[in-house]
Amino acid sequence: EDKVVQSPLSLVVHEGDTVTLNCSYEVTNFRSLLWYKQEKKAPTFLFMLTSSGIEKKSGRLSSILDKKELFSILNITATQTGDSAVYLCAVEGMDSNYQLIWGAGTKLIIKP
C-alpha cells in the first residue's frame, strides 16, 4: 500500500533556529513529491520535486529529494514566528497522476 510518513509529528523551536522536516514515502511508480504549508486554512503550495539531488529554494525554505532512499527534507533557516504551521508532504504516483497521497504533517511551532 502506498504511504507517506512524516517526522517529527511536532516540533517546537525558538525563533532563529534552523529546522529540518522529513518525509519518507513508499509509492508505486513515483512521479513527484510536493510540500505544502497549512496554517488555519487550506494548504499552500511550497515545492514540487521530481528529480533526485536538485535543491529547490524559496527564500529561507529549501527542499531536496532522494529517490534512491525514498525521502525528502524541507529545511527552514532563521525561523520566524510566521513559519509556525503544519507542513504537509504529498506524493504523486505515475499510475495515479492526480491523486495525492498525504502524510499526516509536521506541526511546527516557533517560539519568539
Next chain:
Amino acid sequence: NAGVMQNPRHLVRRRGQEARLRCSPMKGHSHVYWYRQLPEEGLKFMVYLQKENIIDESGMPKERFSAEFPKEGPSILRIQQVVRGDSAAYFCASSLLSSGDSTDTQYFGPGTRLTVL
C-alpha cells in the same frame, strides 16, 4: 486572478440532513479534486472530476456521498443523511492540467468545515 473558492466556510447539520459543499476552481482550471481532512490526520483523497465527468471516485464512500462538476457552475460535493463521523474539513483543489505527460500543481480552496450535531 481569484483562487479556488469554497462555500460555505462553515456548515452545521443535524444527523440525517443533507450537506452540499461547493467549489469554484481557479479561472481556466477544469480539473477538480475533493479531499477530506479529519482531525489530526492528513488529507484523504475522495474524488477527481473534470467538467461533466467523474474520473476517479475511489476515495469516496459508496453510500451517501456524491460529487458533480457540471458544464456551468461550481463542483458540488453532496453528503446525504449525514452522520457524526462526517464531521471534518472538506477541501477542494483545482489544476490546469492533469493526465498526460505533465504534472500540474493543485491549488486548494479554504475548505468547508462540516459539523454534524
